[in-house]
Amino acid sequence: MTVREDFKEILRLVRPGSRVLDVGCGEGDLLELLTREKQVDGRGLELEGANVSTCLSRGLAVVQGDADRDLDHFPSRAFDYAILSQTLQATRNPRHVLSELLRIADKAVVTFPNFGHWRVRLSLLIDGRMPETKALPEPWWSTPNIHLCTLADFNALCKDLDLRVESCSSLSGGRPARPIDPSRPVENLRAETVLFFLSRRVHESAEPPAPKDDLFGG
Amino acid sequence: MSEDGATFVVQEDGGTWRFGAERPLVLDSGLKIEALEIAYKTYGALNAERSNAVLVCHALTGDQYVASKHPMTGKPGWWDRVVGPGLPLDPQRYFIICANVVGGCMGTTGPSSVNPATGKPWGLTFPVITIADMVRAQAMLVEALGIEQLFCVVGGSMGGMQVLQWAADYPERLFSALVIAAAARHSAQNIALHEVGRQAIMADPDWKGGDYATTKKRPEKGLAVARMAAHITYLSEAALQRKFGRELQRDGLSWGFDADFQVESYLRHQGTSFVDRFDANSYLYITRAMDYFDLAAAHGGVLANAFTRAREVRFCVLSFTSDWLYPTAENRHVVRALLAAGARASFVEIESDKGHDAFLLDEPEMASAINGFLKSAGQARGLK
Numbered sequence: 001m002t003v004r005e006d007f008k009e010i011l012r013l014v015r016p017g018s019r020v021l022d023v024g025c026g027e028g029d030l031l032e033l034l035t036r037e038k039q040v041d042g043r044g045l046e047l048e049g050a051n052v053s054t055c056l057s058r059g060l061a062v063v064q065g066d067a068d069r070d071l072d073h074f075p076s077r078a079f080d081y082a083i084l085s086q087t088l089q090a091t092r093n094p095r096h097v098l099s100e101l102l103r104i105a106d107k108a109v110v111t112f113p114n115f116g117h118w119r120v121r122l123s124l125l126i127d128g129r130m131p132e133t134k135a136l137p138e139p140w141w142s143t144p145n146i147h148l149c150t151l152a153d154f155n156a157l158c159k160d161l162d163l164r165v166e167s168c169s170s171l172s173g174g175r176p177a178r179p180i181d182p183s184r185p186v187e188n189l190r191a192e193t194v195l196f197f198l199s200r201r202v203h204e205s206a207e208p209p210a211p212k213d214d215l216f217g218g
Numbered sequence: 219m220s221e222d223g224a225t226f227v228v229q230e231d232g233g234t235w236r237f238g239a240e241r242p243l244v245l246d247s248g249l250k251i252e253a254l255e256i257a258y259k260t261y262g263a264l265n266a267e268r269s270n271a272v273l274v275c276h277a278l279t280g281d282q283y284v285a286s287k288h289p290m291t292g293k294p295g296w297w298d299r300v301v302g303p304g305l306p307l308d309p310q311r312y313f314i315i316c317a318n319v320v321g322g323c324m325g326t327t328g329p330s331s332v333n334p335a336t337g338k339p340w341g342l343t344f345p346v347i348t349i350a351d352m353v354r355a356q357a358m359l360v361e362a363l364g365i366e367q368l369f370c371v372v373g374g375s376m377g378g379m380q381v382l383q384w385a386a387d388y389p390e391r392l393f394s395a396l397v398i399a400a401a402a403r404h405s406a407q408n409i410a411l412h413e414v415g416r417q418a419i420m421a422d423p424d425w426k427g428g429d430y431a432t433t434k435k436r437p438e439k440g441l442a443v444a445r446m447a448a449h450i451t452y453l454s455e456a457a458l459q460r461k462f463g464r465e466l467q468r469d470g471l472s473w474g475f476d477a478d479f480q481v482e483s484y485l486r487h488q489g490t491s492f493v494d495r496f497d498a499n500s501y502l503y504i505t506r507a508m509d510y511f512d513l514a515a516a517h518g519g520v521l522a523n524a525f526t527r528a529r530e531v532r533f534c535v536l537s538f539t540s541d542w543l544y545p546t547a548e549n550r551h552v553v554r555a556l557l558a559a560g561a562r563a564s565f566v567e568i569e570s571d572k573g574h575d576a577f578l579l580d581e582p583e584m585a586s587a588i589n590g591f592l593k594s595a596g597q598a599r600g601l602k
Binding site: 041043049050052053055056057058059060061062063064065070073074075078 | 532534550553554557558559560562563564565566567568569583586587589590591593594597
């Protein structure tokens with residue numbers, strides 16, 4: 001089986017034996033890969049019941065739930081890594097999801113289709129139609145992507161949330177990941193899909209606040 | 219059939235464990251049950267490391283005959299779709315224990331047992347028991363059987379409540395926990411439905427204030443009605459509709475109050491066959507135990523606190539889409555508390571229109587989830 005290029009890059013970034021949460025883990029392919037190759041203690045969160053059942057039958061620890069609502073219930077710093085692969089743009093509140101990821105994990109890997117890619121821009125400019133590309137294959141009326149963003153947008157959000165960009169790479173056309181500087185406008189044109197490796201900036205006194213406790217009342 | 223073609227015979231064992239007066243069961247109410255007896259069945263064999271024991275906790279009207287013929291009804295075990303050779307709980311792999319709960323009527327000490335102090339059946343002098351009391355008794359049995367840590371505690375419905383109680387009270391004595399179609403507390407609706415059943419029993423003149431044991435009559439009508447009402451809550455509207463619709467028993471209506479509709483006849487049968495195998499006072503005590511169940515209340519009102527010592531336990535929680543008795547929301551509530559406590563939890567809501575009873579029925583998705591969960595826990599535990 002050939003391993004997807006984004007999975008290869010995630011495999012490279014994750015330390016062996018660490019605690020990993022895969023948000024939107026699908027049928028558990030990445031979790032299984034990380035468990036096998038990196039002996040991680042892996043958990044998953046997945047919306048689709050059928051996918052969760054597949055994960056469970058594969059012996060993976062996965063909770064059926066939703067990134068928008070269920071991340072709030074995890075304790076702070078419960079994981080070394082949180083992975084959000086091609087899911088951010090489908091969440092209702094990406095800003096909240098991103099900050100939650102880095103509350104519950106020390107580091108986060110986030111991949112998303114870059115809406116600043118030249119094909120996307122060209123499609124809008126020339127045809128005046130919503131773009132349908134390899135990274136964004138669905139027509140506007142059936143896409144789950146409700147919060148698309150460009151590389152520059154995401155980079156700005158990370159600054160806004162005071163997150164540190166450990167590294168960034170571009171994934172295009174099934175080629176291996178290529179390290180990029182996310183602040184360069186040319187990369188925003190060239191990258192079809194981007195992968196951000198993020199960490200929380202350490203402030204001496206500022207322990208992230210515990211989630212609001214609605215375990216009993218709500 | 220095993221690989222060499224020989225018929226596999228499940229090693230079946232069990233009996234009644236009698237605890238001496240020096241080991242009374244201390245109850246949540248502060249009272250004690252002396253000379254406790256626990257009736258149980260086992261399947262398979264305990265391995266040399268004593269690491270493959272699985273405790274199955276039964277539901278309200280269940281018993282220890284999880285995978286063997288019921289001695290009174292002759293029907294197959296209540297979970298023979300899950301426990302058995304080639305099934306997720308395979309006696310060739312696990313040593314499976316199932317015990318009748320305290321307050322029950324299949325051999326474990328309950329209101330129909332004889333109170334050794336008086337020589338008469340307990341009746342309503344039997345102390346009110348809780349889910350935690352049931353679990354405390356099971357822990358005594360498990361210890362008596364020489365098992366320090368169970369590989370897994372498994373249960374659906376009230377059985378699932380016991381599993382949660384096990385995780386809260388004896389987290390070091392279980393490696394994994396499988397909770398199916400359960401809840402961490404009884405809701406107002408749950409309590410209300412149980413109250414209907416209890417009132418039906420107590421309104422039966424043959425109940426005699428609970429003292430029917432000496433009268434040679436039992437409150438069969440009341441218990442049957444209780445069962446009929448409860449049985450509706452175990453099914454979904456869709457399942458009832460599919461199974462019976464408005465089909466009639468005979469051609470045409472009776473223009474009276476006979477069982478015209480098939481669903482009526484079915485319910486009446488459920489009621490009358492139940493009274494043959496169940497004790498009315500047991501029904502009162504066990505439904506009371508379920509109503510009193512509120513795991514969060516016992517932990518400062520925060521459910522996650524119940525599981526802070528259970529971080530090392532592997533949990534799997536399963537619910538069913540059409541279960542309105544212990545709905546997905548209640549199960550999700552448990553899962554969120556487990557996550558907040560930092561426990562390793564899996565959870566899936568299984569698509570089924572069979573209602574609460576789906577956990578007892580043929581649900582391939584449930585079977586494969588249980589299988590996957592137990593296999594991976596087994597690997598972690600070093601089971602072959």
